[in-house]
Amino acid sequence: xxxxxxxxxxxxxxxxxxxxxxxxxxxxxxxxxxxxxxxxxxxxxxxxxxxxxxxxxxxxxxxxxxxxxxxxxxxxxxxxxxxxxxxxxxxxxxxxxxxxxxxxxxxxxxxxxxxxxxxxxxxxxxxxxxxxxxxxxxxxxxxxxxxxxxxxxxxxxxxxxxxxxxxxxxxxxxxxxxxxxxxxxxxxxxxxxxxxxxxxxxxxxxxxxxxxxxxxxxxxxxxxxxxxxxxxxxxxxxxxxxxxxxxxxxxxxxxxxxxxxxxxxxxxxxxxxxxxxxxxxxxxxxxxxxxxxxxxxxxxxxxxxxxxxxxx
Amino acid sequence: xxxxxxxxxxxxxxxxxxxxxxxxxxxxxxxxxxxxxxxxxxxxxxxxxxxxxxxxxxxxxxxxxxxxxxxxxxxxxxxxxxxxxxxxxxxxxxxxxxxxxxxxxxxxxxxxxxxxxxxxxxxxxxxxxxxxxxxxxxxxxxxxxxxxxxxxxxxxxxxxxxxxxxxxxxxxxxxxxxxxxxxxxxxxxxxxxxxxxxxxxxxxxxxxxxxxxxxxxxxxxxxxxxxxxxxxxxxxxxxxxxxxxxxxxxxxxxxxxxxxxxxxxxxxxxxx
Numbered sequence: 001x002x003x004x005x006x007x008x009x010x011x012x013x014x015x016x017x018x019x020x021x022x023x024x025x026x027x028x029x030x031x032x033x034x035x036x037x038x039x040x041x042x043x044x045x046x047x048x049x050x051x052x053x054x055x056x057x058x059x060x061x062x063x064x065x066x067x068x069x070x071x072x073x074x075x076x077x078x079x080x081x082x083x084x085x086x087x088x089x090x091x092x093x094x095x096x097x098x099x100x101x102x103x104x105x106x107x108x109x110x111x112x113x114x115x116x117x118x119x120x121x122x123x124x125x126x127x128x129x130x131x132x133x134x135x136x137x138x139x140x141x142x143x144x145x146x147x148x149x150x151x152x153x154x155x156x157x158x159x160x161x162x163x164x165x166x167x168x169x170x171x172x173x174x175x176x177x178x179x180x181x182x183x184x185x186x187x188x189x190x191x192x193x194x195x196x197x198x199x200x201x202x203x204x205x206x207x208x209x210x211x212x213x214x215x216x217x218x219x220x221x222x223x224x225x226x227x228x229x230x231x232x233x234x235x236x237x238x239x240x241x242x243x244x245x246x247x248x249x250x251x252x253x254x255x256x257x258x259x260x261x262x263x264x265x266x267x268x269x270x271x272x273x274x275x276x277x278x279x280x281x282x283x284x285x286x287x288x289x290x291x292x293x294x295x296x297x298x299x300x301x302x303x304x305x306x307x308x309x310x311x312x
Numbered sequence: 313x314x315x316x317x318x319x320x321x322x323x324x325x326x327x328x329x330x331x332x333x334x335x336x337x338x339x340x341x342x343x344x345x346x347x348x349x350x351x352x353x354x355x356x357x358x359x360x361x362x363x364x365x366x367x368x369x370x371x372x373x374x375x376x377x378x379x380x381x382x383x384x385x386x387x388x389x390x391x392x393x394x395x396x397x398x399x400x401x402x403x404x405x406x407x408x409x410x411x412x413x414x415x416x417x418x419x420x421x422x423x424x425x426x427x428x429x430x431x432x433x434x435x436x437x438x439x440x441x442x443x444x445x446x447x448x449x450x451x452x453x454x455x456x457x458x459x460x461x462x463x464x465x466x467x468x469x470x471x472x473x474x475x476x477x478x479x480x481x482x483x484x485x486x487x488x489x490x491x492x493x494x495x496x497x498x499x500x501x502x503x504x505x506x507x508x509x510x511x512x513x514x515x516x517x518x519x520x521x522x523x524x525x526x527x528x529x530x531x532x533x534x535x536x537x538x539x540x541x542x543x544x545x546x547x548x549x550x551x552x553x554x555x556x557x558x559x560x561x562x563x564x565x566x567x568x569x570x571x572x573x574x575x576x577x578x579x580x581x582x583x584x
Binding site: 022023024025026027028030031043051052055056057058059060061062063064065067069072214215263265266267268269270 | 321322323324325326364372373374375376417544545546547548549550551552553554555556557558567568573
């Protein structure tokens with residue numbers, strides 16, 4: 001019997017596969033069996049109602065996409081009245097994703113979500129912090145620690161800190177989130193990028209800069225998951241360019257306890273189910289019985305090519 | 313249970329289809345048919361599919377491409393698309409041959425809403441936009457409505473779907489840029505004449521901002537129902553990513569709607 005369950009702090013998931021925030025919405029139940037997911041992660045909401053960024057919001061890059069959506073949000077009242085009841089019919093736990101522009105506003109929003117039907121809160125720390133010159137919380141250890149600590153004081157739900165890859169040393173931020181009391185890390189959000197149309201000399205995105213997501217991101221985020229796993233004793237949810245069973249396994253070998261599938265949902269809508277279907281066979285083939293047997297088991301010191309032994 | 317958006321409960325799926333034919337038409341147009349499941353064949357006029365277009369040469373696109381349904385051939389179990397080669401996705405599609413595979417995801421979005429009381433509808437399509445309106449002609453004619461299709465093109469020989477629409481029983485008129493007949497100043501009196509002489513209950517349009525505004529003027533003046541099928545670059549096609557939003561005016565307020573989910577067909581009075 002193969003055991004796919006994983007534990008993210010106090011929350012036990014049937015399997016380690018869930019959507020990345022903003023890549024899954026009401027309507028996907030017409031495409032896949034939502035009950036099979038490890039968790040459901042909702043699109044980020046903010047305290048206020050936001051329309052999002054100007055068009056164009058999307059362009060393609062080699063191996064991925066570049067987008068700048070700007071967190072359109074209908075606010076917490078709509079979320080609690082419509083989104084939470086909608087997902088209540090499904091078995092997987094619902095993870096709310098929140099963002100705000102101040103520590104205070106983060107706390108208030110988290111408190112507002114102390115409602116049945118929400119199993120955990122993922123904190124999108126990539127939102128501009130108006131108290132730190134509009135730069136993302138997760139670019140600064142202190143801002144990350146303060147925001148997570150205040151959210152933890154405002155809710156009794158598990159709190160997942162979703163980090164940004166737009167930093168020099170992500171382990172500093174991981175440590176700060178841990179100190180703030182995070183129950184898990186989500187590594188990571190999109191990498192800032194841009195693209196220019198050489199026929200018109202115009203930026204390809206209305207917001208000029210946007211986030212690179214998709215397969216192209218996998219080596220970068222995989223490295224960050226590995227570094228964070230060395231730095232903090234928290235469960236890590238890997239999120240970056242996962243589109244197959246092998247990608248998911250790679251993340252778990254690097255130290256992730258669970259994975260989020262994002263851009264791949266847009267290309268192959270059954271990606272998450274395909275990964276869940278393939279996990280037992282993968283484990284069996286490797287003589288493993290629990291998916292947790294994969295976590296952090298990369299043979300880090302065996303990368304050298306054995307043919308070099310003779311040279312030595 | 314509260315309703316979030318006009319979601320139809322019918323299933324949507326990604327499936328690998330077999331290409332039956334991919335015929336070059338006049339100019340840059342292609343007519344593609346694939347075998348498809350009952351889920352796909354349930355597509356309604358105005359709905360679309362997200363096609364996983366093969367890459368060709370330097371084209372290394374990642375995302376699917378939205379493509380509206382041109383025709384559902386229930387007898388043969390085939391889904392048909394009529395497209396213009398414009399970019400990486402459609403270039404890839406143009407290289408498909410009979411027997412090749414094509415991964416399609418759908419049917420997606422909200423199609424045209426037909427009122428069974430209508431007697432006469434007008435389809436006003438620019439270029440490949442006519443391919444989006446064509447299935448509406450078949451559906452309306454099957455319900456006993458009269459259909460006038462006005463095909464707008466750069467040159468008369470580039471008009472799309474003319475033979476298909478005639479065979480379906482529509483009255484076809486072709487207007488073009490070459491002789492100026494496609495210009496709104498010429499087209500508007502023609503439409504007004506059709507409205508006043510024949511009576512028109514509904515106008516559907518696709519493919520041109522100028523035609524959209526023309527239909528809106530006729531809606532405002534005569535109270536004729538109008539709907540427009542819109543396009544916008546998309547990633548997911550199913551309402552998750554919010555890449556394809558456009559501004560709409562509802563009750564005097566500008567709001568943003570997803571073309572893939574609330575559309576691609578919208579009431580003419582809302583479309584900006």
